[in-house]
Amino acid sequence: MTEQRSGLSRRSFLATGGAIGGAALAGCLTGGGGSGGEETVTLGIIEDRSGNFALNGTPKYNASMLAIEELNEEGGILGNEIETFAPDPQSDNQRYQQLTRQAINEENVDALWAGYSSATRETIRPIIDQNEQLYFYTTQYEGGVCDSYTFCMGATARQQLGSVLPYMVENFGSDIYTIAADYNFGQLSADWVRVLADENDANVIGEEFIPLSVTDFGSTINNIQEADPDFVMALLVGANHTSFWNQRTSAGLDVPMGTSTVMAQGYQHKRLDPPAMANVYGGFNYMEEIPTDRNQEFVERYYEKFPDAAYINEEAVNNYFSIKMYARAAEAVGSTNQADIIEELETGMDVSAPEGDISLQGPVHHMTHNMRVFRCDENHNITVEDEQLIPEQFLSETVGCNLRENEETTQYVPADYYEEADATQE
Amino acid sequence: MNALNLVFQFADNFAFVVLAAVGLAVIFGMMGVINLGHGEFIMIGAYGTTLSANAGAPLPVAMAVGVLVTAVMGFVLERTIIHRLYDRLFDSMVATWALGLILTQGMRILFGNSIPQVSTPLGNIAYGEFSYSTYRVLLLPVALLVLGGLYVVFTRTEFGIRARATIQDPDTARALGVDTDRMYTATFVIGSALAGLTGALYAPTLTVVPGMGSSFLVEAFVAVVVGGPSVLLGTTLSGGLLGTIDAVFTNLFGTFYGQIAMLLTAIVVIRVLSNGLTGLVESVRNRVEGE
Structure with missing residues (x-):
């Protein structure tokens, strides 16, 4: 008797729930359907604040909120206040997929910033491409993504390693030993070390790939x-x-060590007791220690908004300048229509970023970055040893990707273009 | 291959396997509770140590604090949650796993994504072109001391005899006047303290972050399963076997193959010896005595 009643009530509950869900869905379709609508601008900011990548993701989230707050103080985008859809994906790729779908289909975000690791990017990129969603990926990464809807704002492995490796060869000698994380990013970065070693008359005399679980x-x-x-x-x-x-x-x-991964992302020089990071040289587009006035003002604004924040990492700054860049593109086309904005961005743009004056390479959706070689000394002070503008070269020069002319959603790898990068040929 | 490299790496690996597993082995072997939050207990020990060291305590004192904090936490958790889960194997797994998640995220909320780390003391041992961290090598005698200490506690003291009686036959033990509830609590606290000790010992040489517990879990569970039912002997034997395999393969082919070799060994041991290494020892002993 009671069982039957509870069954009935559950069924009616489900029916009610379904009706509400349907109504909500209908509301979405009518209310926010036109993403070119002039009513609101919604930006999706899906960055990890818990789980494995919380350490790297939290500064990305913070810097995004700072950029949006600054834009709103100046009147928002096209006179509209910017709203955000900013849930915590908890470093979980399944949650990323679900939230990306929600951002696109239910929240109708006008542009999306999401994800720390390459694995996350590759998990959500098919959803993004299928929905033709404008997407900014801001982590420094292995490079090679030539995608009509994805803008890669971080420096690529070729840019990062291309700044630090020649410096190391010049100052310390030509015999290189590579230790790299044993997955997609680490393997491809090690390929780039081989390519760059060859270009700089150096040799890789040893290589070890280390599983991410290793602590010893x-x-x-x-x-x-x-x-x-x-x-x-x-x-x-x-x-x-x-x-x-x-x-x-x-x-x-x-022995001196060069890197493209530590310090600028996980601020090891702040967390570890000196001299753990002594004589480590990194090739990055950003560390918060950059001594320019422009950067120091940015750092001040950041810590004013987030007094308890630990560090401003490379990715955080990439989120910051790319949100501002998106706002300028939207103002330029006079709407938030995604196809129009992508077309506008593809004509290229000069960007004033905390790292310096840089530019968007429109046809390949990547940035020419102001790359610096940073040195960490035995007291964990950071100094800038070298500085140069380095463009994205692999897609633009080697592969010949041109998204203004051809639609693509491919990731190219160095092994297909360089003999030195193909480890199987040895 | 340099022989000293191999010796030091064996010392390092043996200590890691034994220290990762010993707290888990005591709680599982003596009480039948599979503590899936074991890695997070280790993390609490590491946090206790690092935070006290950062507050100015000398490292040995900071380590003692780490052990104490974890033991107290073990006591509280046993009294409030774990004691309801005896003889409920699967329930205890789900509950302790949840505890682990709560501890990880709790520490993240309380202390942030990272805390300032302590550096490794004692410098290095240099030999020819090579050198090895002295601290890591010294973890071997420490691991042996822990095993020796546990042997004495569980075989030579009245507490140990009561604890083992409780595990073997709780009804009879209770009839003979043993306060079995107290024995369970005490055993769980010892297991927790051992996890805390592992965290304390590795705090200066690993990265102390909320998620660090998971880096111990594989070695800990593999060691317990490979070791088999006898807690102390099992942990020692599996530490010896897995430490050797890991050291040899890592030295010859790199860290990746070291890990693969260790997991393959675990699979082979479980397939061939269903009662683990101590099961093998027992059957050999029975055969010898039978003859």
């Missing part, structure tokens, strides 16, 4: 000592690999 680097340190290189390229990723720095210092391994 005793044997890796011994292997480096045995190979006796002039410098190490350390392309390590994640919290487990951060243990390497304490261990190499305590083992007395003092």
Whole structure:
């Protein structure tokens, strides 16, 4: 008797719920359907604030909120206040997929910023392409994404390594030992080390790929000592690999190390006790220590809004300038129509970013970055050793990607274009 | 291959496997509770240590604080949650897993995504072109001391005998005047304190972040499963076997193959010896005694 009643009530509950859901959906379709509508501007900011990538994602979220607040103080976009859809994806790729669908189909975001790791980007990119959603990916990454709807705002491996590796060869010698995280990003970055070594008359004398779960680097340190290189390229990723720095210092391994991954993303020089990061050289487009007035003013504004924040990482600044860049493109076309904005961005744009004056390479959807070589000393002070503008070259020069003329959603890899990058040929 | 490299790496790996597993082994072996929050107990020990060291405590004192904090937490959790879950294997797994998630996110909310880290003390041992962190090598004697200490506690003290009686036959033990509730609590607190000790010992040489517990979990569970039913002997034997395999393969082929070799060993041992290494020891002993 009671069971039947509860069954009935559950059914009626479901019916009511369905009706409400249907009504909500209908409301969405009529209310926010026209993404070119002049009523509101909604930006999707899906960045990790919990889980594995919280350390890297939180500054991205913060800097996005700062950019939006600053834009709103100046009157928003096209005279409309900017609204945000900014849930926490919890470093979970399934949640990313679900939230990306929600952002596109229910929240009708006009542009989307989402994701830290390349794995996340590749998880949501098919959804983005299918819906022709304007998407900004801001992490420094392995490079090669030629996608009509994706704008890669971070420096690529070729740009990051291309700034630090020649500097290392010039100052320390030509024998390189690479240690890299054993997954897509690390493998492709190691390929780029080989390509760049070849271009700079240097040799990779040893390579070790280290699973992301490894926390014990005793044997890796011994292997480096045995190979006796002039410098190490350390392309390590994640919290487990951060243990390497304490261990190499305590083992007395003092060969100079170059990197494209540590410090600028996970601010290891702030978290670890000196001298763990002594003599580490990084090629990045941003660290908060950049001594220019423009950057120091930006840093001040950031910490004024987020007094308890830990660090402003590379990705955070990429979110910041690309949101401002999007706003300018929207003002230029006079609407938030995504296809029009993409077309506008593809004509290129000069951008005044905290790192310096940089520019968008329209046909490949990547940035020419102001790349610097940063050095960390034994007291963990950061100095700038070298500085140059480096464009994205792989897609624009080697592959010949041109999104103004051809629609594409491909990721190209160096092994298809360079003999040195193809490890199977050795 | 340099022989000293191999020796030091073995010491390092043996200590890691034993210390990762020992708290789990005590709680599982003595109480039948699979503590899926074991990694997070280790994390609490590491946080206790690092936070006290950052507050100015000398490292050994900070480590003692780390152990104490984890033991107290173990006591509170046993009294409030775990004691309801004895003889409910699957329920205890779900509950302790949830505890682990709560601890991870709780620490993230309380202390942020990262805290300032402590550096590794004691410098290095240099030999020829090579060198190895002294601290990491010294973890081997520490692991052996822990195993020795547990052996004494569980076989040579009255507490140990009561604890084992409680595990073997709680009804009879209770009839003979053993306060079995107290024995369970005490055993759980010892297991928690051991997890805390592991966290304290690795705090200066690993990255202390809320999610660090997961880096211990694989070694811990593999060691317990490979070891088999006898807690102390099992942990020692699996530490020895897995430590050797890991050191040799890592040294010859790199870290990736070290991990693969360790997991393959676990699969082979479980397939061939369903009662783990101690099961093998037992059957050999029975055969010898039978003859």
